[in-house]
Amino acid sequence: MSKQKGYVSFILHAHLPFIHHPESEDYLEEQWLYEAISETYLPLLTNFKKLEEEKVDFRITMSMTPPLLNMLDNKLLQKRYIKYLKKHIELAEKEIIRTKNNLKENELAKYYLNRYSNDLYLFKNIYNCNLINGFKYFQDIGVLEIITCGATHGYFPILYVNEKTIRAQIAIGVQTYEKYFNKKPNGIWLPECGYIPEADKYLKEFGIKYIITESHGILYANPTPIYGTFAPIVSPNGIIAFGRDIESSRQVWSSINGYPGDFNYREFYRDIGYDAPYDYIKPYIASNGARVHTGLKYYRITGKNCEKDYYNLQWAKDSIEKQAGHFFDSRVSQINFLSSLTTNPPIIVCPYDAELYGHWWYEGPDWLYILFKKIYYDNCNFKLITPSEYIEKYPLMQISTPCRSSWGANGYSEVWLNNTNDYAHKHLHKIGDRMVELANKFSNEQDKIKRRILNQCAREVLLAQSSDWLFIITNGTMVDYAKKRIKDHVGRFNKLYDAIIQDKIDNEFVNFLENIEEKDCIFPEIDYMIYK
Amino acid sequence: MPRKAKEENYIVKEIKKSTTVPQKTSIATKLEATNKSNKNSIESKILNISKVSKTKAKSDTAKVIKKDSTSITTKNSTKKATKKTVNNSNKKKNFSVEYYDLPNSYNQTIVKILAQTPTILFAYWDISVQDRQNLINKYSEDFFNNTIPFLVVTNKTKNYSFEVEINDYANSWYIHIPDSDCKYDVSLIRKPKNNNINIENNYVFITSSNDLQTPNDHILFENFSKSIFFKNVKNGLVEEKSIFSLSFMQNIGKIYNIYDLYKKIYKDELKNNKLDEKVTSSKMSS
Numbered sequence: 101m102s103k104q105k106g107y108v109s110f111i112l113h114a115h116l117p118f119i120h121h122p123e124s125e126d127y128l129e130e131q132w133l134y135e136a137i138s139e140t141y142l143p144l145l146t147n148f149k150k151l152e153e154e155k156v157d158f159r160i161t162m163s164m165t166p167p168l169l170n171m172l173d174n175k176l177l178q179k180r181y182i183k184y185l186k187k188h189i190e191l192a193e194k195e196i197i198r199t200k201n202n203l204k205e206n207e208l209a210k211y212y213l214n215r216y217s218n219d220l221y222l223f224k225n226i227y228n229c230n231l232i233n234g235f236k237y238f239q240d241i242g243v244l245e246i247i248t249c250g251a252t253h254g255y256f257p258i259l260y261v262n263e264k265t266i267r268a269q270i271a272i273g274v275q276t277y278e279k280y281f282n283k284k285p286n287g288i289w290l291p292e293c294g295y296i297p298e299a300d301k302y303l304k305e306f307g308i309k310y311i312i313t314e315s316h317g318i319l320y321a322n323p324t325p326i327y328g329t330f331a332p333i334v335s336p337n338g339i340i341a342f343g344r345d346i347e348s349s350r351q352v353w354s355s356i357n358g359y360p361g362d363f364n365y366r367e368f369y370r371d372i373g374y375d376a377p378y379d380y381i382k383p384y385i386a387s388n389g390a391r392v393h394t395g396l397k398y399y400r401i402t403g404k405n406c407e408k409d410y411y412n413l414q415w416a417k418d419s420i421e422k423q424a425g426h427f428f429d430s431r432v433s434q435i436n437f438l439s440s441l442t443t444n445p446p447i448i449v450c451p452y453d454a455e456l457y458g459h460w461w462y463e464g465p466d467w468l469y470i471l472f473k474k475i476y477y478d479n480c481n482f483k484l485i486t487p488s489e490y491i492e493k494y495p496l497m498q499i500s501t502p503c504r505s506s507w508g509a510n511g512y513s514e515v516w517l518n519n520t521n522d523y524a525h526k527h528l529h530k531i532g533d534r535m536v537e538l539a540n541k542f543s544n545e546q547d548k549i550k551r552r553i554l555n556q557c558a559r560e561v562l563l564a565q566s567s568d569w570l571f572i573i574t575n576g577t578m579v580d581y582a583k584k585r586i587k588d589h590v591g592r593f594n595k596l597y598d599a600i601i602q603d604k605i606d607n608e609f610v611n612f613l614e615n616i617e618e619k620d621c622i623f624p625e626i627d628y629m630i631y632k
Numbered sequence: 633m634p635r636k637a638k639e640e641n642y643i644v645k646e647i648k649k650s651t652t653v654p655q656k657t658s659i660a661t662k663l664e665a666t667n668k669s670n671k672n673s674i675e676s677k678i679l680n681i682s683k684v685s686k687t688k689a690k691s692d693t694a695k696v697i698k699k700d701s702t703s704i705t706t707k708n709s710t711k712k713a714t715k716k717t718v719n720n721s722n723k724k725k726n727f728s729v730e731y732y733d734l735p736n737s738y739n740q741t742i743v744k745i746l747a748q749t750p751t752i753l754f755a756y757w758d759i760s761v762q763d764r765q766n767l768i769n770k771y772s773e774d775f776f777n778n779t780i781p782f783l784v785v786t787n788k789t790k791n792y793s794f795e796v797e798i799n800d801y802a803n804s805w806y807i808h809i810p811d812s813d814c815k816y817d818v819s820l821i822r823k824p825k826n827n828n829i830n831i832e833n834n835y836v837f838i839t840s841s842n843d844l845q846t847p848n849d850h851i852l853f854e855n856f857s858k859s860i861f862f863k864n865v866k867n868g869l870v871e872e873k874s875i876f877s878l879s880f881m882q883n884i885g886k887i888y889n890i891y892d893l894y895k896k897i898y899k900d901e902l903k904n905n906k907l908d909e910k911v912t913s914s915k916m917s918s
Contacts, residue, residue: 323852510749525744529744
């Protein structure tokens with residue numbers, strides 16, 4: 101093996117907004133979690149396990165956000181995931197019969213039956229319904245570094261007009277991490293990579309060592325980082341920032357020629373939820389009869405604006421091999437060039453949404469598996485590394501303040517602040533201000549009911565602040581749901597606020613409190629005093 | 633599952649809203665700008681009429697939204713899902729049916745500013761009932777009819793201000809600013825519309841906003857100094873390095889040439905990575 105001249109750091113950001121509806125099973129949005137478990141989280145765990153069994157030394161970093169951890173730990177959602185799997189197994193069994201005269205479809209139906217049955221086995225029997233411990237295992241054996249995130253993925257550059265709300269997002273993110281992983285996190289994934297220097301002091305306060313920024317978070321830093329994104333920088337407040345590499349990012353993310361667009365890969369948008377006869381598929385689509393994705397897809401991307409061909413697992417594998425090779429070769433030549441320009445070996449930071457791997461790019465987890473094996477076995481000038489390991493090896497870094505930035509379109513705040521969603525900000529700011537007011541007014545409240553109200557107020561503020569609602573509104577899909585979530589959390593907060601301020605707490609109100617405590621049950625151990 | 637912010641191909645609905653491109657003026661020219669805006673009152677009225685109609689359109693939208701109260705993705709499916717939710721809740725547990733609308737006002741006198749981009753501020757504002765009454769008591773019953781609201785944008789870093797005429801039908805505004813990477817604040821003031829009101833100094837200050845540092849939008853080569861500082865994050869020791877050796881500068885040049893190269897290679901994709909123009913207010917005013 102040739103001498104290592106540099107490092108590559110994969111960072112997967114695993115996040116979903118907190119969606120929990122005990123009042124009804126009809127919320128399609130709750131299925132996002134189940135899709136992500138089947139298509140992303142279980143395949144990643146399975147591939148990590150394979151690498152471990154094959155004694156392949158690899159490194160990867162994942163942020164697991166507090167809402168995701170809370171959902172993965174939620175008994176009702178675990179139960180409903182099992183129900184989801186059983187329904188998919190039933191559908192796959194029916195598909196084997198329905199497609200008996202079509203060999204290609206029939207083979208794929210059998211593949212899905214096997215896959216969903218395996219998911220059920222893994223989830224119940226191997227992971228005991230709790231995937232968090234599955235990921236924790238790989239952290240404990242040293243191949244996976246898990247980092248935290250803001251409590252509910254609140255977007256700092258907009259929330260920071262009230263800095264205490266930023267502090268609470270960070271504090272609860274760290275507390276949630278400690279609860280599940282029994283240690284403090286070294287790193288944090290700033291929600292949407294939204295960086296503001298004002299957050300540094302709170303990151304420091306809660307023991308965070310490093311963050312990930314979009315490329316221009318480093319390139320536009322002050323003073324200009326002399327090694328670009330190929331070395332971390334440290335802010336004057338002591339927070340280390342790693343910047344996203346542009347070249348490796350485009351190879352995966354690009355909508356024009358990114359890997360997920362390979363013609364042999366599975367076509368996301370052709371699903372039997374839309375293709376199968378209506379009466380047949382009706383029990384497996386939305387309860388109101390709307391056709392939706394089922395997860396059973398028989399076609400490959402095939403080409404642009406053409407008739408779709410059947411998905412071929414072997415062809416997809418061939419493309420995975422080819423693209424893993426391309427990514428590998430690109431990094432080798434990139435590092436060869438860069439290593440002569442930097443004092444420390446360069447680091448190529450490759451952050452992606454975890455759900456891209458498997459959900460949007462079905463073959464993504466297998467691509468990672470093949471790539472990691474290739475890096476381990478082939479004669480290679482670089483190694484995989486986690487940000488913490490890099491800091492440990494190369495602690496000398498340039499002092500520079502990262503640029504205010506995000507990883508959204510155009511690099512700043514347009515995704516979360518534009519004509520479609522700007523109406524929400526005054527409410528988000530106001531309930532943040534009111535939460536701070538409550539924490540000061542009812543400091544260390546001893547009355548049990550009042551304390552419950554105050555803690556629920558904190559949950560409602562945090563849930564309203566989720567950047568996902570603003571993003572969904574901008575994106576134009578499932579807008580009604582996102583708007584409703586903002587209205588519900590602001591409305592519930594204001595109702596709680598009025599009751600406690602006016603001291604109007606009767607039996608009916610306690611029933612209401614119990615109701616929303618059950619619905620919005622994120623952060624069971626929350627202490628509202630974090631806002632003081 | 634919603635696509636994530638980093639992913640591409642945004643599909644965005646068109647919702648129009650007013651934005652303002654200010655002319656950069658110094659504090660000394662502020663008065664002149666004010667006079668101009670008074671002279672152009674007919675034009676302003678025409679503009680205001682169009683803004684009013686936009687505001688009305690927005691409130692109509694709000695009414696439509698008010699009717700929606702569920703999560704299922706299509707509007708047609710909404711009613712069915714809501715009904716089913718209620719039925720289920722009756723069978724299982726008594727989850728109360730909740731409906732909330734966002735308050736129109738929190739009865740506060742406030743201006744808040746946010747940075748949408750390095751060169752666009754978003755401002756929202758409100759005046760409390762009590763403060764409105766105080767102004768009426770102090771000046772006249774027709775105070776709000778006889779005055780026009782303005783936002784005074786101050787660049788505290790470069791020490792200049794300019795004014796943006798707004799109207800009483802709006803409660804938020806996008807403001808183009810000339811300089812990125814600067815500290816700004818915005819004040820809400822009112823100026824006499826006519827001679828029916830007598831106001832000292834020709835304006836009434838209502839309130840001012842939070843301070844806001846806008847993002848930087850370019851590589852700061854102009855800030856390069858002779859030496860840079862490195863910190864050992866393990867032991868806290870800081871060391872100074874001179875970067876003005878030829879080899880050092882060549883290396884920096886090569887690294888930043890890579891980024892120029894990326895711009896050329898990914899030209900088309902970077903274009904595609906932009907938000908839909910219809911939703912990007914910076915495009916609205918052009």
